[in-house]
Amino acid sequence: MWSTLVLTAFLSSAVTARPSSHVHQQRNNNGANILSQGSQILNSYDFVVVGGGTAGLALASRLSENSSTTVLVLEAGQSGNAVANQIDEPANTYYNSLLNTDYDWAYKTSAQSSMNNRQLSWPRGKVLGGSSAVNGMYLVRPNQVEIDAWASLASSDSGSSSNSPWAWNSFYSAMKKAETFDAPSDDIASEAGIEFNQASYGDSGPIHWGYPGFTFPLLSSWTPSLSSLGVPLNSDPVSGNNTGSFIANSAIRKSDWTRSYSRSGYIDGITGSRSNLDILTGATVTGIVWDNSSSTSTTPSSNSNDGLKATGVQYAFSSAGQKFTVSVNKEVILSAGAVGSAQVLMVSGVGPQAVLQGAGVDVKVALEGVGARLQDHLVASLVYSTSETTAGDIHASNSAESKTAEFMSFINSATAYVPLSALFSAEDAASVISSAQSAMDSNVDKYKSAGPKGDGTSQLDDTVVEGYKQIYKTITDTFYTGGSGQVEVLIALTQPGSIILQVALQHPLSMGRMYITSPSTFDSPVLDPAYLENSADMDIYRAGVKFLRRLAGTAPLSQYIKDQTSPTFSSDSPSDSDIDSFLISSSSTEFHPTGSCALLPLSLGGVVSPSDLRVYGTRNVRVVDSSVYPMELSTHLGAPTYGVAEVAVGLIREEYEPSSESGGAGSDNASAGGSGGSGSGGEGDSSGAVGMRGLGWSGVHVVLGMIGWVLFM
Numbered sequence: 248m249w250s251t252l253v254l255t256a257f258l259s260s261a262v263t264a265r266p267s268s269h270v271h272q273q274r275n276n277n278g279a280n281i282l283s284q285g286s287q288i289l290n291s292y293d294f295v296v297v298g299g300g301t302a303g304l305a306l307a308s309r310l311s312e313n314s315s316t317t318v319l320v321l322e323a324g325q326s327g328n329a330v331a332n333q334i335d336e337p338a339n340t341y342y343n344s345l346l347n348t349d350y351d352w353a354y355k356t357s358a359q360s361s362m363n364n365r366q367l368s369w370p371r372g373k374v375l376g377g378s379s380a381v382n383g384m385y386l387v388r389p390n391q392v393e394i395d396a397w398a399s400l401a402s403s404d405s406g407s408s409s410n411s412p413w414a415w416n417s418f419y420s421a422m423k424k425a426e427t428f429d430a431p432s433d434d435i436a437s438e439a440g441i442e443f444n445q446a447s448y449g450d451s452g453p454i455h456w457g458y459p460g461f462t463f464p465l466l467s468s469w470t471p472s473l474s475s476l477g478v479p480l481n482s483d484p485v486s487g488n489n490t491g492s493f494i495a496n497s498a499i500r501k502s503d504w505t506r507s508y509s510r511s512g513y514i515d516g517i518t519g520s521r522s523n524l525d526i527l528t529g530a531t532v533t534g535i536v537w538d539n540s541s542s543t544s545t546t547p548s549s550n551s552n553d554g555l556k557a558t559g560v561q562y563a564f565s566s567a568g569q570k571f572t573v574s575v576n577k578e579v580i581l582s583a584g585a586v587g588s589a590q591v592l593m594v595s596g597v598g599p600q601a602v603l604q605g606a607g608v609d610v611k612v613a614l615e616g617v618g619a620r621l622q623d624h625l626v627a628s629l630v631y632s633t634s635e636t637t638a639g640d641i642h643a644s645n646s647a648e649s650k651t652a653e654f655m656s657f658i659n660s661a662t663a664y665v666p667l668s669a670l671f672s673a674e675d676a677a678s679v680i681s682s683a684q685s686a687m688d689s690n691v692d693k694y695k696s697a698g699p700k701g702d703g704t705s706q707l708d709d710t711v712v713e714g715y716k717q718i719y720k721t722i723t724d725t726f727y728t729g730g731s732g733q734v735e736v737l738i739a740l741t742q743p744g745s746i747i748l749q750v751a752l753q754h755p756l757s758m759g760r761m762y763i764t765s766p767s768t769f770d771s772p773v774l775d776p777a778y779l780e781n782s783a784d785m786d787i788y789r790a791g792v793k794f795l796r797r798l799a800g801t802a803p804l805s806q807y808i809k810d811q812t813s814p815t816f817s818s819d820s821p822s823d824s825d826i827d828s829f830l831i832s833s834s835s836t837e838f839h840p841t842g843s844c845a846l847l848p849l850s851l852g853g854v855v856s857p858s859d860l861r862v863y864g865t866r867n868v869r870v871v872d873s874s875v876y877p878m879e880l881s882t883h884l885g886a887p888t889y890g891v892a893e894v895a896v897g898l899i900r901e902e903y904e905p906s907s908e909s910g911g912a913g914s915d916n917a918s919a920g921g922s923g924g925s926g927s928g929g930e931g932d933s934s935g936a937v938g939m940r941g942l943g944w945s946g947v948h949v950v951l952g953m954i955g956w957v958l959f960m
């Protein structure tokens with residue numbers, strides 16, 4: 248009886264779905280010039296943006312609103328026009344993904360010593376739009392407590408953080424400038440149990456914060472089950488407190504059920520002429536060209552008047568190909584993402600001395616914090632069988648319904664941010680916190696002596712170590728205790744016959760590093776997020792798995808869930824070491840790398856200055872992307888990264904256009920996403936965050952390995 252009811256509700260949503268023609272609008276390129284040959288660009292531009300990803304395209308679009316400002320974006324990937332459907336149709340993020348194709352940088356981590364020396368896959372979008380073109384489209388905001396803690400670390404050598412653009416109020420308004428809220432239909436909202444507060448969103452920015460046009464009634468069992476476990480429904484998770492359970496927004500434009508990402512919103516959405524904005528695809532930046540006479544000291548200073556001056560950017564179309572130089576009149580802006588921006592700095596002579604010398608690069612600025620704080624979120628999946636029809640079943644059926652635009656907009660989005668109080672008894676929570684606190688000094692020593700390459704051949708600089716100490720204290724004393732989520736919990740319905748529950752660790756104390764071993768940006772840097780090196784990380788992550796198992800048994804969700812099919816633990820109540828082995832052997836990235844160009848004071852080993860995002864020791868190079876968070880935040884990184892770009896636009900305008908509005912983002916004229924372009928496209932490289940959407944590629948890989956499914960490939 249119960250299943251009949253559910254089936255009826257399910258059919259009613261299916262019936263309302265209209266077939267789509269599958270013909271997407273042509274990309275609207277009449278604004279910016281998307282070019283593929285170096286001969287098509289000018290000799291010089293006011294701003295050269297390195298990386299046409301999440302932040303880079305947002306920034307380029309905003310800066311070029313002033314028609315007297317010339318802007319060039321150099322993107323290593325292609326335009327994406329050739330794979331428009333794979334980008335535009337949201338559910339293709341699982342069923343026809345661009346990960347592990349030419350549109351993915353397809354990095355791997357170094358052998359992770361606390362994970363059986365596994366090298367984990369690290370996808371990053373290599374196409375216009377960057378990771379926003381290939382990710383799982385989750386839009387979630389960090390917490391006020393996290394952003395304010397960052398602002399306070401950022402201003403720790405300059406007094407109060409209240410006027411900082413990084414404090415919650417101004418950062419929140421910058422995030423809102425990027426967005427337009429698309430409300431769900433009443434049917435979808437009630438079927439999936441979606442609640443929201445429209446006033447907490449932006450209403451006229453380029454990126455659409457929507458919901459899928461198709462859903463499953465079983466999702467309405469999500470928040471009641473979590474509530475029973477002490478994680479209540481949060482009906483307004485985007486205004487500064489995301490703790491609780493909710494159906495998250497997705498980057499979907501309701502007018503045509505397409506992915507809303509930095510290219511579709513900020514570039515294809517440009518109305519009118521934008522002849523002052525050129526975007527060159529297929530162009531890998533090989534380094535920054537400096538005026539070597541502009542600075543004689545390699546010691547970084549926070550005074551922008553005595554730094555190195557960039558005069559241009561060098562790029563190439565292939566590793567063996569000729570190098571070309573484009574000149575900059577004003578600034579170089581690095582928006583190449585958590586991997587790319589630090590790599591370009593290092594090959595250009597800005598980074599830890601020991602690293603640069605080892606890679607054969609002349610030291611221009613001995614900036615020890617570059618690459619020094621690489622972190623990521625790890626995620627693990629428990630797979631359950633179900634007799635419910637899932638999105639994966641519908642897709643596999645190849646039915647007419649499976650081809651509707653509404654169905655193809657269904658992506659996973661039910662989530663919860665779970666605080667320690669719901670993971671542990673009060674006593675156990677207190678003990679996890681106090682043992683993490685008392686282990687601080689030994690963890691700080693371990694980090695210091697591992698050094699910039701993690702191999703102990705040289706020690707980390709004291710400023711970088713002091714930064715880690717402050718971050719460590721912030722996590723244990725503020726994030727652990729303040730009610731913010733320490734794990735994210737998710738549900739995925741995109742695999743046939745299965746319901747997948749996932750858990751992702753949000754505030755790792757383990758802190759890694761990335762570094763170059765060659766002067767070429769065509770070689771991957773070494774990426775070492777130091778996963779699970781800190782035992783408190785494992786304690787919390789393991790508690791997250793136990794929480795998932797309780798959730799699977801909690802009504803009303805439990806009605807839909809049958810046997811756990813993966814992993815197969817040896818007993819019904821697996822021991823801690825069984826769970827740890829599972830986590831070590833099967834965890835994958837949640838696609839949220841950050842920390843490689845931390846926005847912090849120099850005294851805390853920062854890379855970019857909190858006052859203007861300028862790289863210490865340089866006069867006219869900024870970093871604007873997901874690498875500037877000094878530590879992981881309990882969020883998917885896409886939404887805040889648009890905020891970073893909008894803050895940067897305000898700071899840059901203040902400098903060059905003193906008459907324009909100050910503080911926040913650009914004018915309201917930007918590139919209103921509207922109904923203009925359909926989005927997708929490109930090529931590029933870059934940055935931003937690849938969100939986790941149920942099973943990402945590496946998640947699929949893990950499942951395949953464990954249960955032998957040939958799926959999604």
Ligand SMILES: *[C@@H]1O[C@H](CO)[C@@H](O)[C@H](O)[C@H]1NC(C)=O
Pocket residue numbers: 537538539609
């Ligand atoms: C600046 O110095 C670097 C080596 O440190 C050199 O490769 C480069 O050609 C110099 N740039 C100019 C414009 O002379």
Ligand SMILES: *[C@@H]1O[C@H](CO)[C@@H](O)[C@H](O)[C@H]1NC(C)=O
Pocket residue numbers: 392488489490491729730731
């Ligand atoms: C955020 O919400 C949770 C759940 O309602 C609550 O326990 C917590 O105290 C809140 N945090 C802050 C900083 O208000």
Ligand SMILES: *[C@@H]1O[C@H](CO)[C@@H](O)[C@H](O)[C@H]1NC(C)=O
Pocket residue numbers: 313314315316903904906907
């Ligand atoms: C456009 O930029 C120019 C040069 O930076 C500046 O002088 C002018 O004030 C700007 N225009 C507006 C409308 O801000």
Ligand SMILES: *[C@@H]1O[C@H](CO)[C@@H](O)[C@H](O)[C@H]1NC(C)=O
Pocket residue numbers: 914915916
């Ligand atoms: C934005 O553009 C509209 C029309 O395209 C114009 O009316 C308005 O004045 C512009 N606003 C700003 C702040 O430049």
